[in-house]
Amino acid sequence: MQSASRIGRRFDKLKKEGRAGLITFVTAGDPDLATSAEILHGLPAAGADLIELGMPFSDPMADGPAIQASSLRALKSGMRLKKTLTLVADFRREDVETPVVLMGYYNPIYVYGVDRFVADAVKSGVDGLIVVDLPPEEVDELWQPARAAGIDFIFLTAPTSDDKRLPKIVARATGFIYYVSIIGITGTRSASIADVKKAVQRIRKHTRLPIGVGFGIRTPEQAAEIAAVADAAVVGSALVDIVAGGLDANGKPKPGLAGRVLDRVAALAEGVRRARVKVA
Amino acid sequence: MPLILEVEKAYAVAKADPDFWDDFHRHMKHYVGRPSPLYLAQRLTTHFGGAKIYFKRDELNHTGAHKINNTIGQILLARRMGKTRVIAETGAGQHGVATATVCALFGIPCVVYMGETDIERQAPNVFRMKLLGAEVRPVTAGTGTLKDAMNEALRDWVANVDDTFYIIGTVAGPHPYPAMVRDFQAVIGNEVRAQIMEAEGRLPDTLVACIGGGSNAMGLFHPFLDDEEVRIIGVEAAGLGIKTGKHCASLTAGAPGVLHGNRTYLLQTDDGQIIDGHSISAGLDYPGIGPEHSWLSDLGRVEYVSITDKEALDAFQLCTRMEGIIPALEPAHALAHVAKIAGDVAEGHLLVMNMCGRGDKDVFAVARHLGIELKT
Structure with missing residues (x-):
């Protein structure tokens, strides 16, 4: 059966190829709009199967230092939600296959206006949303219009999401499930692979959706390990750190920054493809 | 979650x-020292010439605040x-x-x-x-x-x-x-109810308290919300003035939003980014306000007004000289609003203001604002 959404189609394709996917996270407008656009446009060729794009927010309370800093860099460079949507629209003119998921916090969306945001997101070619501070209990005012417009809604699950909590989460989840393999904030400690495997099996009992596992993956080897037990490996802080390390004293990107990020993505993609996992 | x-x-x-x-x-x-007194501020009452002004003395609590x-x-x-x-x-x-x-x-x-x-x-x-x-x-x-x-x-x-x-x-x-903190702080309003009944044999006409996040105000207000005849006023920090943008008045000049798991009025940009508030009083500069205050404002049950740094500083000095009480800069905002309204009401009008903290912590800041340098 052909999946209706771009995200569904992408996971179908991965399944056919018998491998897991690589999901990359970068923040829109980090360190500036031009560099961010260059990275975004290069991601599919570098091997990203699905793109998560951070919507910058002044108070990213679920994120660790790396992504906090990237959010603030983006805001300082003048990034706004409207520009993030335009960035996706520009990308969409070149690439109609690679899913783009916007990830961020609710307040900028709320202030933009939920209906207007959903309409503009669809127009720009956004495929999914992750809104970190909207738990399933509070999500309906955005979830309903987003779903009605065909946008997938992805939720985070954590080791603390027990068997009582998971059904509430998966009931609203579409596209894929994002499993945060460590307790806490993004980009800090990485989990043991045995724990991740067990957790993925536990989540599978509750849903048939693909499962992406993230937080703490830095090397192609770690990406390969995750790819062996999940449907996709998510890499964020490791890429954002390359951006942070590629700035001059004035915070401007040094030449070749986008290329260095894309080189790392290519290496991680190679790791994921090497894992060659048969998805159950 | x-x-x-x-x-x-x-x-x-x-x-x-x-x-x-x-x-x-x-x-x-036994530890905090409650109930805190409900004190008739006689000299200020005479000075303003109108409302009978009571202070709820939560600045006398252990650690000096509510x-x-x-x-x-x-x-x-x-x-x-x-x-x-x-x-x-x-x-x-x-x-x-x-x-x-x-x-x-x-x-x-x-x-x-x-x-x-x-x-x-x-x-x-x-x-x-x-x-x-x-x-x-x-x-x-x-x-x-x-x-x-x-x-x-x-x-x-x-x-x-x-x-x-x-x-x-x-x-x-x-x-x-928000509900739990309100329940604990409601000890303030519950005591005021009993104390004013004992002192005056009736409920107060007006309640006034300062608001940052809004816990001392909610503690005073909550037990009186159903008493429609009681006028209730929350005082936000207007900083250098609402028009300057350097203020902390989330209700007076903020917009609805969602932060830290609550939907409320926030200081924010038109892109939904949270901005820092400014106030002479560090205790009032949270960029949001308790969601129940937002609700009470929308309902019209509680009036929310704002007071500038300068007005608060004047009230701080007035209170110190006339009552021998050095207030924290936070309740000095409440007092500055009391100064504005006390003269407009009939004698015998009962006004209770929450003196939610003492001002020892603020003497250096006040000295600086008055152009006096203290050696530390």
Whole structure:
């Protein structure tokens, strides 16, 4: 059966190829709009199967230092939600296959206006949303219009999401499930692979959706390990750190920054493809 | 999320347990020193020439402010839940001190997150917390102020959910905090009800309290919300003036939004980015306001007004000279509004203002604003 959404189609394709996917996270407008656009446009060729794009927010309370800093860099460079949507629209003119998921916090969306945001997101070619501070209990005012417009809604699950909590989460989840393999904030400690495997099996009992596992993956080897037990490996802080390390004293990107990020993505993609996992 | 549900469940059980409240009130009486007096400010009453002005003297509480009412309540809950570590956020340091105090009282390790900017501005409170055995962790993220300290405390909490209880300092944050903090602070209003009945044989005509996040105000207001004849006024910080943009008046000049798990009025840009407030009083500069205040404002039950730095500074000096009470700069905002309205009402009009904190902590800041340099 052909999946209706771009995200569904992408996971179908991965399944056919018998491998897991690589999901990359970068923040829109980090360190500036031009560099961010260059990275975004290069991601599919570098091997990203699905793109998560951070919507910058002044108070990213679920994120660790790396992504906090990237959010603030983006805001300082003048990034706004409207520009993030335009960035996706520009990308969409070149690439109609690679899913783009916007990830961020609710307040900028709320202030933009939920209906207007959903309409503009669809127009720009956004495929999914992750809104970190909207738990399933509070999500309906955005979830309903987003779903009605065909946008997938992805939720985070954590080791603390027990068997009582998971059904509430998966009931609203579409596209894929994002499993945060460590307790806490993004980009800090990485989990043991045995724990991740067990957790993925536990989540599978509750849903048939693909499962992406993230937080703490830095090397192609770690990406390969995750790819062996999940449907996709998510890499964020490791890429954002390359951006942070590629700035001059004035915070401007040094030449070749986008290329260095894309080189790392290519290496991680190679790791994921090497894992060659048969998805159950 | 599960961590908040755990607090919600535990608080629902505690709230229905008379033993919990016995314990709470025992600490209120013997440790905090409650009930705090309801004091008729006679000279100010004469000076303003109108309303009879009563101060609810919560500045006489142990640690010098209303904050301790809440931290006692929450630490008793933390103990019931078997938590062995406490974290808190603080802006001016008052809530941090109140939390460090109850952690010392019960021998529980305490980490207080405080913005780096605030640490510089509030050195005496930082030292006080350290003396009490708390670890003060500087927060450099964002703008290094109260909202960033709250973000950092939330990050700590999700990473240490098993053993840690997060004591939030005001009627904001995710449910059940706004309701729980209100319930603990309602001791203020409940006492006022009994005390004014004893002193005057009737309910007050007007209540006034200052608002940052809004916990002292909610504590005073809540027991009177159903008494429609009682006029209720919350006073926000207008800083250098609403028009300058340098203020902390979330209700007067903010817009609806969602932050820290509550939907309320926020200081923010038109792109939904949160901005820092400004006030002479560090305790009022939270960029949001408790969601119940937003609701009461929308309903029209409570009036919300604002007072500038300069008006608060004048009221601070007036109160000190006429009543021999050095108020904190926060309730000085409330008093500045009292000064505006007291003369307009008939004699015998009963006005109760919450004197929610004492001003020792502010003498250096006040001296600076008056152009006097104190040697430290």
